[in-house]
């Protein structure tokens with residue numbers, strides 16, 4: 001594997017750096033869950049969209065720039081390096097929209113994709129339920145089909161961005177007699193419909209975007225079903241694979257966290273234990289970078305090796321370990337550094353630490369990723385179902 005970027009790739013990186021330098025928001029934006037913050041984030045998204053940088057890896061016919069996997073890798077690295085705002089519509093951009101591209105009709109693509117790009121629709125994912133997390137096939141929210149309408153009843157939970165979302169891609173059970181993977185349908189639900197109730201859920205780091213979403217007799221056009229009625233598991237598998245996806249600039253965020261840790265370790269007096277731990281973590285970060293390169297290489301060359309579970313598991317665990325060590329080094333100083341925004345959301349070390357703990361759970365917990373690696377990559381026997 002050749003780790004040098006070509007002159008064209010280097011020129012692309014410089015083009016991005018120039019654009020980000022000129023156009024990036026001045027200073028930190030407020031939380032998108034506050035009114036002023038939402039407007040500030042929309043302003044940034046509008047700028048990205050107008051310049052064609054909203055979803056550059058999407059195909060050009062869908063509003064993207066057809067970036068190849070290495071150009072996307074560079075885009076993600078630079079976006080992280082410039083510490084630009086978290087994308088407002090990341091679930092639509094990363095997995096909702098691309099799932100529509102993979103399984104939707106031409107009419108559905110025309111209906112749904114433009115709203116994701118310009119953020120006139122903010123998408124969220126409605127998979128998890130109180131009794132269906134790792135065991136996602138246990139979903140109980142029902143979709144009763146009456147002519148051209150699907151009537152949805154039930155509850156979703158742990159809905160990221162649920163508080164600001166207008167649209168949910170959800171899994172519902174359309175065959176009441178079915179169990180497990182069969183009889184599930186993937187459908188797009190307008191959250192502004194009568195019968196939808198969004199209840200915010202508090203989080204330890206104070207970010208108020210999380211929600212649980214209740215459906216009571218919500219009418220959804222059957223035309224919003226992606227794929228066939230009853231074939232939602234296959235469609236959801238595409239969405240889940242896209243969600244785990246690639247490293248998405250996490251190697252750059254890890255390097256930044258490591259640099260912060262090195263600075264704090266030096267400021268705290270560089271005791272031998274902290275220096276040794278810093279060295280260990282630096283080795284892990286370096287290993288992760290190599291894995292991120294290898295993963296992109298596999299995707300770019302169309303090979304079959306799927307690193308997504310490995311990248312998701314390793315990436316989230318190393319980042320948590322770096323944050324954990326930084327809390328150890330800062331001791332009580334970590335509390336002082338916790339910086340609160342206008343809605344009492346927490347920035348800084350503690351926020352990053354708590355966010356990292358969540359990342360080990362979402363997109364399929366790391367225990368589930370280990371199962372996937374064991375069963376699908378290493379060919380070990382499947383875990384017994386009990």
Ligand SMILES: Cc1cc2nc3c(=O)[nH]c(=O)nc-3n(C[C@H](O)[C@H](O)[C@H](O)COP(=O)(O)OP(=O)(O)OC[C@H]3O[C@@H](n4cnc5c(N)ncnc54)[C@H](O)[C@@H]3O)c2cc1C
Nearest residue numbers: 125126127128133134135158159160358361362363365367
């Ligand atoms: C920050 C955050 C954001 C999220 N955002 C969304 C979202 O936007 N939309 C959405 O639909 N969901 C979202 N989720 C939910 C997430 O997908 C689930 O929390 C996750 O799938 C785990 O499900 P659960 O919470 O029901 O835990 P459970 O499935 O009950 O698992 C409990 C524990 O048992 C372990 N476990 C379970 N089964 C196995 C097994 N077979 N082998 C080994 N260990 C196992 C798990 O790893 C976990 O440690 C989010 C979660 C978090 C933390």
